[in-house]
Amino acid sequence: MENFTPLTATIGGILIGLAATMLWVFNGRTAGISNIAGTVVPLRQGSVLWRVLFLAGLPVGAVIGSSVGPAIFAEIPTTLPELGLTPIGLVIAGVLVGVGTRLGNGCTSGHGVCGLARLSPRSFTAVGVFMATAVVTVFIVRHVVT
Amino acid sequence: MKNGVLFHVTAAVSGVIFGIGLAIARMTDPQKVRDFLDLAAIPDGGWDPSLAFVMGGGVLVGLVGLRLDRLLRKPVAAVSFVRSDRSGIDGRLLLGSAIFGVGWGLSGFCPGPAVADLGLIPQSVFIFVVAMFAASWATGIYLHRRDHDEETAAHAAPG
Numbered sequence: 001m002e003n004f005t006p007l008t009a010t011i012g013g014i015l016i017g018l019a020a021t022m023l024w025v026f027n028g029r030t031a032g033i034s035n036i037a038g039t040v041v042p043l044r045q046g047s048v049l050w051r052v053l054f055l056a057g058l059p060v061g062a063v064i065g066s067s068v069g070p071a072i073f074a075e076i077p078t079t080l081p082e083l084g085l086t087p088i089g090l091v092i093a094g095v096l097v098g099v100g101t102r103l104g105n106g107c108t109s110g111h112g113v114c115g116l117a118r119l120s121p122r123s124f125t126a127v128g129v130f131m132a133t134a135v136v137t138v139f140i141v142r143h144v145v146t
Numbered sequence: 147m148k149n150g151v152l153f154h155v156t157a158a159v160s161g162v163i164f165g166i167g168l169a170i171a172r173m174t175d176p177q178k179v180r181d182f183l184d185l186a187a188i189p190d191g192g193w194d195p196s197l198a199f200v201m202g203g204g205v206l207v208g209l210v211g212l213r214l215d216r217l218l219r220k221p222v223a224a225v226s227f228v229r230s231d232r233s234g235i236d237g238r239l240l241l242g243s244a245i246f247g248v249g250w251g252l253s254g255f256c257p258g259p260a261v262a263d264l265g266l267i268p269q270s271v272f273i274f275v276v277a278m279f280a281a282s283w284a285t286g287i288y289l290h291r292r293d294h295d296e297e298t299a300a301h302a303a304p305g
Contacts, residue, residue: 002191003181005172009196012171013203019164020204021211026156028221028228031164033258038282050154054161058258059265061165062174066266069170081175081263083270085253094260094274096249098281101257102289104242105232108256109164111243112201117208125235130247131183137251138183 005075012065013113020114023054032110033058034101104130152223165262171200174263176254183251 020031027050029036036051069076085093101107104126106115111130115123172178181187181194215227232239250256255263255274263271 003178003194003196005194005196006199009171009199010203012167012169012173013200013205014207015167015170016164016200017204017207017211019160019167020208021214022156022163023160024212024221024227025214025218026222026224027153027160028215028224028226029157030228030230031160033256033261034282037257037261037279038286040283050157053154053158054164055261057158057161057163058165058168058262059268061162061167061265062169062262063165063265064162065166065169066174068166073170076170076172080267081177083176083253083267084180087273090253090270090274091277093249093253093255094277095281096245096252097255097257097260098249098278098283099285100242100244100246100249102242102282102285104239104246105230107246107258108201108250109258113204113208114212116201117205117212122230122232122235122239126239126243129240129243130250133244133247134183134251135185137248138180139186141252142180142184143186 008069008073008075011073016109016113017117020109020117030110030114032106032114034097034107035105035110038098038102100130149223156223164258165265167204168259168262169266171196173197173200173259174266176259179254179256179259180251183254 016031023029023031029050031054033055036054040048040051066076070078083090097107104111106123106126108130111120111123111126116127168174178194179197181192182197184193187193215221220226246256253260253274255271257278260271260275260278264275
């Protein structure tokens with residue numbers, strides 16, 4: 001487990017939990033990324049700008065975290081993330097993630113963090129199902145096909 | 147400060163903190179995410195349990211933070227707490243979650259990290275984000291129309 005980084009994983013998770021708490025206490029909204037992004041359409045008045053602002057904050061935060069993080073924590077590398085997929089593979093995966101999160105009303109943040117914290121039976125079910133199909137998919141891609 | 151301003155500033159700041167959390171936890175690295183999902187790597191020591199600690203940290207804070215509405219009549223900067231209007235475990239939840247998991251396993255991307263990576267590797271992740279948004283919106287419009295049609299049919303049905 002040479003890549004295991006429990007300290008920064010837990011600190012990052014706590015920051016995500018604080019961001020979700022802030023959005024809930026101040027705005028009464030759940031920090032589920034797929035719902036914030038996906039329900040921009042169909043357009044409803046007064047519901048678009050805050051979603052765009054929240055989503056725009058994510059890459060800004062990622063840039064801050066990636067520049068400040070390695071200076072504080074030795075276990076955070078300074079290298080940029082790499083993708084293991086061709087552009088066509090990325091499109092297929094993107095479509096599956098988009099369709100799946102819309103049908104299932106949530107992703108790793110909405111169901112995985114907020115829903116589990118609310119002890120929602122729907123979210124426990126969703127997390128169990130998407131973890132299972134993701135594990136099977138990675139197994140096939142990494143150990144069967146190649 | 148007007149409530150509308152605070153509401154929108156909060157949305158932006160929350161997004162930034164969320165993004166910092168994703169980057170500190172390295173969930174912006176799809177290979178690290180897939181290293182968590184690769185349970186077959188447990189025997190040879192290549193498994194990376196980090197993602198479970200990210201979720202654990204977020205859930206621990208949320209267990210308290212997402213219950214603070216009990217102490218408040220309404221949110222600080224909004225009219226009401228908006229709760230999911232869906233309940234019960236149905237086929238849509240199961241099928242959608244199953245499809246999402248396949249896309250997540252293939253790419254190592256779920257929606258948050260993919261959008262966050264627009265700040266780090268925009269050229270390579272852009273196409274994924276466009277496909278995800280387009281598919282999500284198309285699905286949303288389809289579901290919206292279908293639900294509307296069902297409602298209309300229910301009203302038209304003879305009692």
